[in-house]
Amino acid sequence: MVPQKIVCSGCGFCLYEGDLLKSPQDIIKKYNGRCPNCNKKLDFSPESVTVSPYRAEEADAK
DSSP states (O other): OOOEEEEOTTTOOEEEEESSOOOHHHHHHHTTTBOTTTOOBOOOOGGGOOOOOOOHHHHHTO
16 A cells, blocks of 8 residues: 655645545645644645655655
């Protein structure tokens, strides 16, 4: 299974990281539409999604 990570585009704060796929709308709702770190308004548009390959060595460093 490929892990998922959702970060704030304003400050890079990790809003969600895990093996269970969650919709961006669920994450936005969890934080009441604002990043808890920088207070940026959270929104989701397919054009703003970045998909990156998973790197096992980065996960091992955690």
